[in-house]
Amino acid sequence: MLAALMLSTGGVSADPFGPLHWQKRLVVAFEGEPAGAVRRQEDLLPAAELRARDVVFVAVPRTGTTMVEGLGPINATSARRAYGIDPAAFTVLLIGKDGGVKRRSGSPIAAEALFSTIDAMPMRRQEMRKGS
Structure with a gap:
């Protein structure tokens, strides 16, 4: 019943990142104003730290x-629509493994702030306890 409701409201099919749920966390940076903010966001995030936290960085033009x-x-366009992102605005989202938006910002997020948000998530704390 819940699955049917989600399908009828577009909950499942509307999420372009749905197939990665329960596998990866996402940092999705949507290009907008100011120009180059997506590149700045990517440059702030060490690749090794992203991998350690099962994070995929996605740059959306x-x-x-x-x-x-x-x-x-x-x-x-579909990704912007799914998350209500203005085509002219730079926006960065942190999406948890459950598919929920955990953080939204109109400016690049510092690595320390992003990683502390991730490390405070219950699923991440469980991963750290298990050593994965």
Whole structure:
């Protein structure tokens, strides 16, 4: 019944990152104003620290498609629509393994702030206890 409700409201099909739920966390940076903010966000995040936390960084252009590790091409317009992102605004989202938006910002997020948010998540704390 819940699955049918989600399908009828677009909850499952509307999320372009749905196939990665329960596998990866996502940092999704949507290009907008100011120009270059997506690159600045990516530069702030050490790749080794992202991998250690099962995080995939996704850079979404204003239009067109972007390739996402484990998914293939994602349509920028569909991704913006799914998360209510203004096409002109830079936005960065932290999406948890459960698919929920855990953090949203209109400016790049410092690595320490992002990683402390992730490390405070119950699922991440469990992973750390297990050593994974």
